[in-house]
Amino acid sequence: MGDIAIVGIDCAFPGAAGVQAYWDLLMRGGAGTGPVPAQRWEAREFPAVCGNGGFIDDADVFDSDFFSVTPREAAAMDPHHRLLLPCAWRALEDSGRAPGELAGTETGVFVGVMGGEWGRLTMSDLARVTPLLGAGSSAGMAANRISYHFNFTGPSLAVDTACSSSLVAVHLAASSLLTGECDTALAGGANIVLSPSLGLVYEQLGLAAPDGRCKPFSADADGIGRSDGVGLVVLRRLEDALADGQRIYAVLRGSAVNQDGRSNGVIAPNRWSQQRVLGSAYRRAGVTPDRVAFVEAHGTGTVLGDAIECAALGAVHGVPRDTPCAIGSVKGNLGHTEGAAGIAGLIKTALALHHRIVPASLFADRENPRLRLGERGLRLLKSPMRLPRGESLAGVSSFGMGGTNAHALLATAPRTPLAAGARTAPARDAVGVFTVTGDTPDALRRNLAAQAEAVARRPRGGAAALCWSSNRVKTGLPHRFAVTVRDTGELADALREAAERPETAAGAARPWGRPVVAFLFTGQGTEHPGMTARLHRESPAYRRHLDEADAALAPYLGTSVRELILGGDERVHRSEFAQPALFAVGYALARTLTTLGVTPAAVLGHSLGEYAAAVTAGALGLDEAARLVVRRGELMSDLPRGGGMIAVAAGPDDLAEMRAREPGTVVAALNGPADTVLSGPLDALARITKDLTARGVRVRRLPVAHAFHSPLLAPAAAELRTAAVRCAPPAVPLASTRYGRMLRHEPMDADYWADQIEEPVLMDTALGALVSDIAPTHLIEIGPRSQLLQIAARGGRAPGVEFLHPAPGEDASGRDLADTLAALHRCGLDPFWEELYAPGHRVAEPLPPYVFSTAHRYGHRQPPHAAPQQPAPPPPPAPAPLRAVPSxxxxxxxxxxxxxxxxxxxxxxxxxxxxxxxxxxxxxxxxxxxxxxxxxxxxxxxxxxxxxxxxxxxxxxxxxxxxxxxxxxxxxxxxxxxxxxxxxxxxxxx
Missing domain, CATH: 1.10.1200.10 (ACP-like)
Structure with missing residues (x-):
């Protein structure tokens, strides 16, 4: 049998709501038994057998809005179904995946249930039978509802083999994984004690414990105490779980199922069958019984059942061995969870292997001497048992009342070698984006508060791995929150503030679509020594793409533009270096964003920025653009100095008279209705500046050494016009600042790039065309300083559009890039988060499970034809949780x-x-x-x-x-x- 990894767990048992609470209950030797809840039935009606048991708190609570179930249908649903749906969601989250990611996949669902009590309680009154009750009382629907609501298309089946149902479900799920029917499987079971009827059966059979407690293997053992329980595990083939870097609780090495056949009664246990099922499981796993450190036994606490099971365990495990095989039964803590008994034992065993410590057995201090445990090579644990280093093995047994037996062999998870990129210790102050989503604004606030509480309990330290884990798990629901942080203290404060003041959390609003993004590439004049150096240190993706640009430029430039940029070299202001450097930064920033999942709907480049824009749009290849940019810089650098440029807060018509008096000046750029750049001789520009300043018009000299976009550049344009250019039609819409409109069929050939040098930059009309054409929700500036966003704001061409910049200035860092992603995620983007983090931070960290609403209760005794009484939530109604993108x-x-x-x-x-x-x-x-x-x-x-x-x-x-x-x-x-x-x-x- 191949190995199966247990990668996710969720459960709720008496006195233990959740995995951590369950483990705490086991380790402290607690018991979850107590009196019958009032909403089940009146205990005084059946005091002999039903005064106590194990009952889940709030088992009638169900977040029907989250699963888009009407109140009337929720009231008609078998309570087992209502418990299983949120349990499935939380188990998948615990496996390190957002449940919505599995929608449409062949994920399998295997659920153990027992009896069909709900159908007997609700379908016997024929006058009240409805289609909802018919579906609600079907045992098969226990699995089918999960598949339906999560949109899973793999095998989906319910198993009823009485008390062994849920462990048989795990066995079938493992087989389905190994045969390739599914790649992920949910397996487990549920049990709710809805009436005293089965307790009466136990009493009449002499199997009921008067105090409602199971006392397995104890001298005080006197029968069964019934209890509730629900548990699911997420299973994957071991090689798949390892490849995906999932946390592995334990490995299922082998399992087996058999039947008693015609023995000494249909409900009596059979020692020989129990021995055979253990032996079969070990043979399938390729393991000898002497290697098994402990067995989580069926252990119901009946005199006959315990005696038969111990005889079978001794026959298999009583081989000569140095240390007796430890045995125990979680039924001592919980009671008998019947259809969920097998999964209760399996989860206990998986957690014991995960923590490398086996909890002590309740009632071990009063061991039943008639069981002869010592001479059979068995022992009860009076205190927790630590497991040694290396692989440890444990067995889990579950036997059905009708004779169907199951046994599973688990092993500790294998040690995994570190990936090559994760061997160096990652930076503790690395930035990340922590995400939380909810199905309603109230749900988002609930879950923000839960995450804040959990993070606050952690020691202060880096938060990048937590952020990465949240990106994998806490996404997919319609109401979104995202915050950029570096450490857990900062994260806890941000989460707490957002939970307490939801109006300040941008994630409180639901995005109704994906953002429409346009990239604006800046031109010369924004360069500075050391630009993007900190971002380069903090972003693996940016480093990789700047290296790509450097490799493309180096053969033509003869030096490394990356070293020039990062070294703070002042030569970056010279045209022959400034232009390749700006191109490299623009290309690397754009590629970093697209690698992260930010795909532009259109691009625009201002002057030199058109080269990186053309590469991003697919009109030029990287190598072709690199060659042209280096040649362009060389040609401009060879021109005699003496020209310059000024930015004027006025329109071109307002400047016409002055330009007429200074014939050497031209309009170099039309950035907005009152945003013009003039180019020409320095002395002429100085006179214009003096005149405009006297009139109160703002003028700013640009830090350039030439009169760009003027006739003074004609020699460079003529040289560039002779170049052979390999170009293609843009695959992404491109707003041409050469033509002042969207590029249609015109090629970006040598003539285009030559004209682009000496003709004015028509930024204003190009941006207007872009906004009209694609209606962007976000403009993202691509460059080492903010320039074009300010131009767009002054020009008023993009009202209502959000402006973002991943590298807005000299101190630009990974945080600015992360802030850009966070803002887009809040507006509906689902980024490729992996690229934001170094390999050493891509480590699964446990996060609290989703906190469902407790506002709706569906009592177990409520007439199913009536809708439940519950508080009415305010409009609008809650959206479907698994559908993050609207139609x-x-x-x-x-x-x-x-x-x-x-x-x-x-x-x-x-x-x-x-x-x-x-x-x-x-x-x-x-x-x-x-x-x-x-x-x-x-x-x-x-x-x-x-x-x-x-x-x-x-x-x-x-x-x-x-x-x-x-x-x-x-x-x-x-x-x-x-x-x-x-x-x-x-x-x-x-």
Whole structure:
């Protein structure tokens, strides 16, 4: 059998809500048993067998909005299903993956359940039977609901082999992984004690413990105490888990399932079958029993069951060995979780191997002498047992009441060698972006608070690995928060502030689409010694892409432009070096952003910036652009000095008279309606500057050595015009500052680049064309200083557009780059986060699981035909959690404010639809707003749509009968359905 890695765990057991709470309960030797909760049944009705047991706190709580389940359907669902859905979400998060990433994949779901008590309780009254109850009481739906809500397409099945159900589910999941049916599998089980009926059966069989507690292998053992429990593990093939760098709790080395056959009774255990299933599991794993350090036994605490199991364990493990095999049973802590018993034992064992310590067994101090443990090579642990270095092995047994037995062999996780890039210690002050998402603003605040509390408990230190882990796990839900930090103290403060003052958290708003980004590449004049040096130190991606540009430029420049830039060389101000240096920085910044997932919808380059823009757009290759840029710089550097440039806060018409008096001056750039650059001889520019300053017009001399974009550059343009240029049509729309419009069919050939040297830069009209063409939400400046964003702001060409700069000045660092990503993520971008971090920071760190809402309760004894009583959440309704990107229809509605259902009083058709939706879904009336979407927000399925159709037709007789095919296109939202029905009435009334 191949090895299977356990990479994620979630569970809830009596007295232990969550994995850490479960481990704490085991290590302190705690017990989760107690009296029957009032909402189950009255304990006084059956005091002999049902006064105590193990019960999960708040087992009736279910965040139905998160899973887009209507209140009426949630009330009809088997409580096992309601427990399993959030458990699956948290287990997948614990595996280091955002659950939404697995949507559409062949992920398998294998769930152990036992009995079918909910169906017996709800389906016996035939007058109350509904389709929702039919689906809600099906055992198979325990797995199918997970597959449906998470959009998994792999095997999905429920297993009922009584008490061994969940361990059999794990065995089947491992087999499915090994045969290639799925690459990831969720496996486990759930059990809720809904009625005293099975307890009465145990009593009549003489198996019920009077105090409701299991006492496995104890002299006081007197029967079974029933309990709740839910647990799921995420399984992957070991080689896949290692390749993806996932944390591995333990490795499933082998498992086996068999049956007692015709033995001494259908519900009696069989020693020989138990021995055989252990031996079979060890053979499949290629392991001899003497290597097994401990066994998590079935151990129910019945006299006969314990005796038979110990005899079987002794026969297998009682081989000559230096140390007796330790045995125990978690049922002493929890009670018998029945269908979830196997997964309770498996999770305990996986955690013991992970922590390398086996918890002590309850009741070990009163060992049953009749079990003869010592002579059988077995022992109970009176104190925790530390596991030695190296591989340790442990077995897990689970036996079904009907004779189906399962055994699994687990091993400690293998030591993994460090990747080549992770061998050096990463910087502790490295920057990262910590992300949190929620399905509603309230959920986002809840989860911000939970993350803040967890981070605050950590020792202060670097936060990059935590940030990387959050990017992998805490993304995908519609309401987003992202903050750039360097250490855990800063992170805890930021999370706490955002949770306490949500209006300050940009992530509190839901993005209704992805950002539309344009890159603006700066030209000469923004260079400075040491530009982007700190960013180069802190960003692996930027280092890599600056190296690419340096390698392309070096054959033509004859030196390393990277060393020139990073060394703070003053030669960077000379044209022959400034232009290649700026090109290298622009190219590296743009490639860094695209590598991180920021894909421009259009590009624009200002003068020299057009070369990097052309490469980014695909119009020039990197090598071709490098050759041209070096030649351009050389040609300009060879020109005689004496020219200059000034930026004037005035329009070209306002300067026409002055230019006429100074014939050597020309307009070099039209950056905005009142933003003009003049170029020409220095003395002429000085006179113009003096005149304008006297009039109160702002003038600024630009730090250049030549009169760029003027006839003085004609010799350089003529030389460049003779170059052979390999170019292609841009693959990304390009706004040409040479033509002042979007580039259409004109090639960026030698003539283009020659004209570009001496003709004016038409920035204002080019930017206007870009904004009109793609309607950007964000403009990102690409260069070592902020220049073009200021021009865009002054010109007013991009109202409402957010400006970003990943390297805004001399102190630009990895934080500025990260801030750019964080801002775009808050607005809907899902970056390729990996490239933001050094390999040494790509280490999985545990994060608290998602905190679901506790506002809705669905009592186990509630009449299933009625919707539950619960507080009505404010409109608008919660969106579907697994759908982070809205449809075009969603985006069309995004600008409209949520409509109150009270407005339906003025629209009888809308009122009828609202009432029908309220009745079918069981929602509070305030919840059914015009913008509520049937599938994503209200959780309607095909059955409910049919019920809605019938109710709408009954309320609106003038509609007549409408076919489902006619209805489907209108089922976007409550409002679109009302509009459609209104049109039908008008047509049929005409």
């Amino acid at each position: 075009p229809a969603d985006e069309d509605r995004a600008g409209s404010a949520p409509g109150a259902c009270g407005r339906a009083a003025d629209d009888p058709v809308l009122l009828a639809v609202v009432e029908a939706v309220t009745e079918v879904g069981g929602y509070p009336r305030e919840r059914v707003v015009r913008e509520a979407r049937f599938h994503e927000d209200l959780g309607f399925d095909s059955v409910m749509i049919m019920q809605l159709k019938n109710r709408v037709e009954a309320r609106l007789p003038r509609v007549g009968e409408v076919s489902v095919q006619q209805l489907l296109p209108a089922l976007c939202s409550v409002g679109t359905l009302a509009e459609f029905l209104g049109e039908v009435i008008m047509v049929r009334s005409a």
